[in-house]
Amino acid sequence: MQEQDYDAELDARGLFCPEPVMMLHNRIVEISPGAVLKVVATDPSTTRDIPRFCQFLDHELVDSGEDGKEFVFYIRRGS
Template identity: 40%
Template sequence: MTDDHDIALDCEGLLCPLPVLRARKRLAAMRPGQILRLTATDRMAAIDLPHFCAEAGHTFLDATETGPVTTYRIRRGP
């Protein structure tokens, strides 16, 4: 574990809806409160991931853009 996440998931190069589908699968295997760090290049992930979190009960923490890659952090819900 690092200080800003528990699990990392690389979704670079994947198009919608694959980043959300992979995030859902990974989050399902995590314990409540753990943080998933997901990296993606698909711009739709900026819309899809917060919406998914709101619907599924997870907490969308933040998004950081570095060139073509955006890093998202999600805290697994109960």
């Protein structure tokens, strides 16, 4: 995974399911459609939950990966 350009960031480190996805749901509506949100989390369940969140709510998961013990996601907000 390479560092991507992004418009906003959500720090969900130290939070556990379902908190990271709940925070993501609240944060994604604060950015414009087409903008990219970077999410950093430490809960391994986010590797399952965030892609599903994007799929169900029509957002694009631009990239994701693991950086040490952190999981990083780049999400482009859908319309």
